[in-house]
Amino acid sequence: xxxxxxxRDPFAPLDASPRFATPLAVVAILLAIAxxxxxxxxxxxxxxxxxxxxxxxxxxxxxxxxxxxxxxxxIVGMSLTLYLR
Numbered sequence: 313x314x315x316x317x318x319x320r321d322p323f324a325p326l327d328a329s330p331r332f333a334t335p336l337a338v339v340a341i342l343l344a345i346a347x348x349x350x351x352x353x354x355x356x357x358x359x360x361x362x363x364x365x366x367x368x369x370x371x372x373x374x375x376x377x378x379x380x381x382x383x384x385x386x387i388v389g390m391s392l393t394l395y396l397r
Contacts, residue, residue, distance in 0.1 A: 364378035
């Protein structure tokens, strides 16, 4: 039986260097902007959310806000697409 004091919280971010995580968060933010303005929300939104969550798990403080922004960008982009038809 594993020792409870050595178990790690499965939802806590990894103790890794956020060196490569911040560029991932920036890419997620750019995909969120693309989802609103370039009418590619069906692809850019989910991909941006996934990349933002990966950045969050890797330790970037911008990862979770980027994922949320990509989701909002997808919703806004889809709403604008439906409204402007």
